[in-house]
Structures are given as structure tokens and as C-alpha cells.
Amino acid sequence: MRKIAVKTITETISQLCAQANFQLRKDVLAALNSTYRKETNARAKRMLKAIIDNAQIARREKLAICQDTGLPVVFVELGQNAQIIGDLKQAINKGIELGYKKASLRNSVIADPLSRGKSRFSPVVIHIDLVKGNKLKLTVLPKGFGCENKSLMKMFNPTVGIDAVKKFIVDAVKTAGPDACPPYVVGIGIGGTADTANLLAKKALLRQINKHHAQKRIRVLEKELLSKINKLNIGPMGLDGKTTALAVNIETYPTHIAGLPVAVNISCHALRSATKVL
Amino acid sequence: MRRILTPLNKEIIGKLKAGEEVLLTGTIYTARDQAHKRLVKEISKRKNLIKNQIIYYCGPTNTPRGKVIGSAGPTTSSRMDEFTPKLLSVGLIAMIGKGNRSKEVRQVIKKHKAIYFLAPAGCGALLSKKIKAQKLIAYKDLGPEAIYELKVKDFPLIVGIDSKGRSIDDISYGARRAT
Structure with missing residues (x-):
């Protein structure tokens, strides 16, 4: 022992x-830099620049x-x-x-x-x-609680189609709108009991955002949801633009014959975490 | 970009349009959830603190050694919506925060010819560099939620709702409008 x-x-x-x-996590900073290059809306580009500058100031000056x-x-x-x-x-x-x-x-x-x-x-x-x-x-x-306050979960009927699940997730982001500091990272938990789904949604935020799910079906769903969310035109800081989310990360777990729990845990653009193995 | 100085007045505010970006220099006061609850409760006693002033929805981190202030970005404004009409009724002239406001707040802003600014959200480190002094004013026991006077220089803002009640939502085509 x-x-x-x-x-x-x-x-x-x-x-x-x-x-x-x-x-700021390297994967998050890399995603911000990449969207900064792709963003065409002038104001959105300025907002992304401010977010990237902010991360640099924080690191350099040891400020939160x-x-x-x-x-x-x-x-x-x-x-x-x-x-x-x-x-x-x-x-x-x-x-x-x-x-x-x-x-x-x-x-x-x-x-x-x-x-x-x-x-x-x-x-x-x-x-x-x-x-x-x-x-x-x-x-x-x-x-942070600006984004935590936008968490949502729903117990779907097991016979519901995947489209209803997709709509629920996209609507959750729409409801968060400009309030929770977009561009977001959207954590999704599907399965288990109500508490499992919520915990999975939070744990999904820990996965590197440039790494998709191992299962192809889930990977496809992550990409499709990201594309749908980025058509909402909420944009960085909610001032329009292509970049409403940097990533959608989904985690799943077996569930009961009678249910389909789906939880959404949104992170602001300042997705922060640090890990060490002892 | 337009530069504006405090104290703000109706004339200066009247010139600003929703969506416009400005740089603010002067004095602002932090207040968020618990401070709002108290201000409204003690409104008659606190009128002088509010009249013609600017409230910044912000609860900064603790101040690191050798710095003026820690990270100090805006918090979600909509949580203050229920208290805002009362503060505007005693002369609050401007608010700084992030995100949407309720329909009621928008109407009351128009009624009093006040203004709502957005500050870059989630950029507390960057914004701290624009703060040149801080002083505790009230509610010390609230810690980060206390009221602090901040002296700011070229603090970057976007007009969210102007004094005519026009909102950045009207010129923004995103989901802001749909929600």
C-alpha cells in the first residue's frame, strides 16, 4: 500500500x-486563437482579441x-x-x-x-x-457562477427522438445568450440518473476541447451541435459573430429503460482547470 | 472613439447611442447582489451615494501585493434588474455590467434618461489595468460584495441601452433578440 x-x-x-x-488552459487558448483568425465580424474579432490579451496579462502579472x-x-x-x-x-x-x-x-x-x-x-x-x-x-x-447559473437538465422520455435532445441543448445555449460570457465550452452529460448526468456534464469540461469523444456516434453529435450553436450568432460577449462556442464535449453513461437524462453545464470562455498526479 | 468623463450628465448621455464604444475616465462605484439589496432597503439614507453616480456590477478579487486592485470584470447584470428601477428613481445615472436587462429595466432607463454600459466580459485582468485607485465606501462586511469607489482611466465600454431606450439588441441580429 x-x-x-x-x-x-x-x-x-x-x-x-x-x-x-x-x-488559461492551453487547449482553450489555442481554440481562442484559432477562432480569432477565422472570425470575420469586426467587433467579434476585437472582443476575441480582448479575451486573448486578458489571458496574457493574467499569466504575466499573476492576476486572476x-x-x-x-x-x-x-x-x-x-x-x-x-x-x-x-x-x-x-x-x-x-x-x-x-x-x-x-x-x-x-x-x-x-x-x-x-x-x-x-x-x-x-x-x-x-x-x-x-x-x-x-x-x-x-x-x-x-x-464561475455567471455560467454555472445557466445549467439546465431534463429527464426525457426514452422514446424521444435525438432531435428533441439536440434542440434542448441548443436552446440551453440560446437561453444563456450573452449573459454567461461567450464563447462557451458546452459540457453535456447524457445517461445515468439525474445526478449522474449533471456530474458528467461538468466532467465533460475537463476533457481537452480539441479532443473529440472516442465513440464515433458521439463525436458526430459533438460536431453537429457545435455547428448549430455557432449559427446562433450570439458571438463573443454576445455582440454577434460566428464564435458562440469553442467546443461541445459530451460524456455518456448507461441509464434506465424508462428515462433519458440530459444535462447541460456551460463554461464561459475562461474555462480554467489544473491537474496534478501524485 | 469617444472619451467621456465623470460626473456624467444627461447632456453627455443623450449623445451616446446603443452599440457605440466609449472610454470612460473618472469615478465609479462597485455594487452587486447583496449591496443592491441593502441599498434599496436603506434608500432614503443612501440617496447621496447614488444620485448622478455610476454603478459597476463588480466584485473584485482580493488585491495582490503591490497592485491597485485584483481582477475586476463585470458580473451578470440581470440579477440586479429587480433593484434597478428603485435606484434609477433616486437619480442613478449609469450602470456597467454584462448581458441582457429585463424589458422593465429598459423602459425605466428610458424614462429617467439613464444609460446601461457593457464592459468586456471575462476580462477582469485587462480591466484591472484601467483602475487607478480603489477605496472602501460601505458594507465592509460583504467583503468582495462591498461598495468600492474606483478611479478609472479609459475604461472600455459599449453602450448596451441608451437614454432613448434603444438597445444593442436592436442592432444585433443574434440570439440576444430571440431570448
């Missing part, structure tokens, strides 16, 4: 906070890409042959607090969703998966 001390986990999480918030440094979502893949010495969740929350304070990020977490109260850095949302092996994979996804 490989032993991993919680101190190492806290330090790693702390570093990932700064990395995720200061350095966006002031909404999110409700940090931490994904843990724990190898079943690894043993954590200490309290894992406490170590993660401590790492977030240290990392966010040190990097001067924003304390956007409130302890009680109804009575609200003072905002702080933790507790964050933690998802833990048990996997094969003896490694520990940690991912920090600072999810």
Missing part, C-alpha cells in the same frame, strides 16, 4: 489554485483571469492501492484556502445557501472516484 501524506495534498491543491486561475474565481470544484481520482494518511477532505479545503489567499483570489463561498452570510474560501465541492492503481490525481476547476 502506497502512503500519501495529507500535507502533500494540501500543498498540491494550493499550487493548482494559482495555476488554474492565472494560466476572471474576478469570479468560482466555487472551486475539486475532482479526486484515488487509486485503491494508495492510502491517505490523514483527513483527505480537510486537506483539500485547507489547500484551497492557502492557495486562494496566497494568490489573492476571491472568497466567493458562503457557508449557508439560505441565510447567506460572510463569504469565505471554503468548503469547496469535492468529487471522489476510486480507481485502479496507487496514484492520486487531483484537479481544481474554479467554476
Whole structure:
């Protein structure tokens, strides 16, 4: 049994906070640069330029890409042959607090969703998966709420046609309109129970946006949805243009004979995440 | 590109058209969800803070050592829609944010000859470079949601809804109009 001390986990999480918030993901930056070259609408081009400049300033000056440094979502893949010495969740929350304070990020977490109260850095949302092996994979996804507020999910009848599913997804982007900082990355979760679909939609945002799904059928669907969404003419910052989304990432899971859950989790153009394997 | 200075007045605002890009220099005040809720509750006490002023829907990050302010971009304006008519009724002259406003807000903007600006969304690092000073004004306990006075120079804005009630949606052919 490989032993991993919680101190190492806290330090790693702390570093990932700064990395995720200061350095825009390479795949996202590459997609922005590529759409900047292709965009023909003059204002849309200027807006994309501002987004790219913003990412450069953030990286160079160690400033948050966006002031909404999110409700940090931490994904843990724990190898079943690894043993954590200490309290894992406490170590993660401590790492977030240290990392966010040190990097001067924003304390956007409130302890009680109804009575609200003072905002702080933790507790964050933690998802833990048990996997094969003896490694520990940690991912920090600072999810801003401008886009999180546009999340949608629907429990379809199992007999519904694929066109209804496509329409639901495109309409979800249409409803988000200019509000959630387009160009978007659209995460889609299909299958499982309601909670599975929502989690898959969020996890879909972690996949590199230049990599399509392994299954051909899903790959085709991703491309078709992206093309449909980019015909909405919402454009960068909602001021028109070809670039409404940079990518559509779909993840699926088996489901029940009676249902077809579909969840949409939109990310703004500042799709931030950082991962380290221990 | 037109440069405008604070304090803004109806004459300056009257010249600006939906869709136009401007650079703003002067003083603006941050306020978002919780600050709006409080401002509206204490409206009679807070009139002087609001009259003829500009509210920026923004909750900046903490300030890094050696910097004027941290990342400081706009937040989604529509969450403030329910409070906006009250603030406009006591003389708020302009708002800065991102995204669409309700039909009601658009009408009230027209009624009071006020204005709604869009700031580049998701560009908080870039916008922080245009902020030259910050000072806490009210509601310290709200942390990032407190009211801060910001001195800005050449802050880039686009007119979202002008004083005649024309919206950028009218000249934009995208899904903005359909939603």
C-alpha cells in the first residue's frame, strides 16, 4: 500500500489554485486563437482579441483571469492501492484556502445557501472516484457562477427522438445568450440518473476541447451541435459573430429503460482547470 | 472613439447611442447582489451615494501585493434588474455590467434618461489595468460584495441601452433578440 501524506495534498491543491486561475488552459487558448483568425465580424474579432490579451496579462502579472474565481470544484481520482494518511477532505479545503489567499483570489463561498452570510474560501465541492492503481490525481476547476447559473437538465422520455435532445441543448445555449460570457465550452452529460448526468456534464469540461469523444456516434453529435450553436450568432460577449462556442464535449453513461437524462453545464470562455498526479 | 468623463450628465448621455464604444475616465462605484439589496432597503439614507453616480456590477478579487486592485470584470447584470428601477428613481445615472436587462429595466432607463454600459466580459485582468485607485465606501462586511469607489482611466465600454431606450439588441441580429 502506497502512503500519501495529507500535507502533500494540501500543498498540491494550493499550487493548482494559482495555476488554474492565472494560466488559461492551453487547449482553450489555442481554440481562442484559432477562432480569432477565422472570425470575420469586426467587433467579434476585437472582443476575441480582448479575451486573448486578458489571458496574457493574467499569466504575466499573476492576476486572476476572471474576478469570479468560482466555487472551486475539486475532482479526486484515488487509486485503491494508495492510502491517505490523514483527513483527505480537510486537506483539500485547507489547500484551497492557502492557495486562494496566497494568490489573492476571491472568497466567493458562503457557508449557508439560505441565510447567506460572510463569504469565505471554503468548503469547496469535492468529487471522489476510486480507481485502479496507487496514484492520486487531483484537479481544481474554479467554476464561475455567471455560467454555472445557466445549467439546465431534463429527464426525457426514452422514446424521444435525438432531435428533441439536440434542440434542448441548443436552446440551453440560446437561453444563456450573452449573459454567461461567450464563447462557451458546452459540457453535456447524457445517461445515468439525474445526478449522474449533471456530474458528467461538468466532467465533460475537463476533457481537452480539441479532443473529440472516442465513440464515433458521439463525436458526430459533438460536431453537429457545435455547428448549430455557432449559427446562433450570439458571438463573443454576445455582440454577434460566428464564435458562440469553442467546443461541445459530451460524456455518456448507461441509464434506465424508462428515462433519458440530459444535462447541460456551460463554461464561459475562461474555462480554467489544473491537474496534478501524485 | 469617444472619451467621456465623470460626473456624467444627461447632456453627455443623450449623445451616446446603443452599440457605440466609449472610454470612460473618472469615478465609479462597485455594487452587486447583496449591496443592491441593502441599498434599496436603506434608500432614503443612501440617496447621496447614488444620485448622478455610476454603478459597476463588480466584485473584485482580493488585491495582490503591490497592485491597485485584483481582477475586476463585470458580473451578470440581470440579477440586479429587480433593484434597478428603485435606484434609477433616486437619480442613478449609469450602470456597467454584462448581458441582457429585463424589458422593465429598459423602459425605466428610458424614462429617467439613464444609460446601461457593457464592459468586456471575462476580462477582469485587462480591466484591472484601467483602475487607478480603489477605496472602501460601505458594507465592509460583504467583503468582495462591498461598495468600492474606483478611479478609472479609459475604461472600455459599449453602450448596451441608451437614454432613448434603444438597445444593442436592436442592432444585433443574434440570439440576444430571440431570448
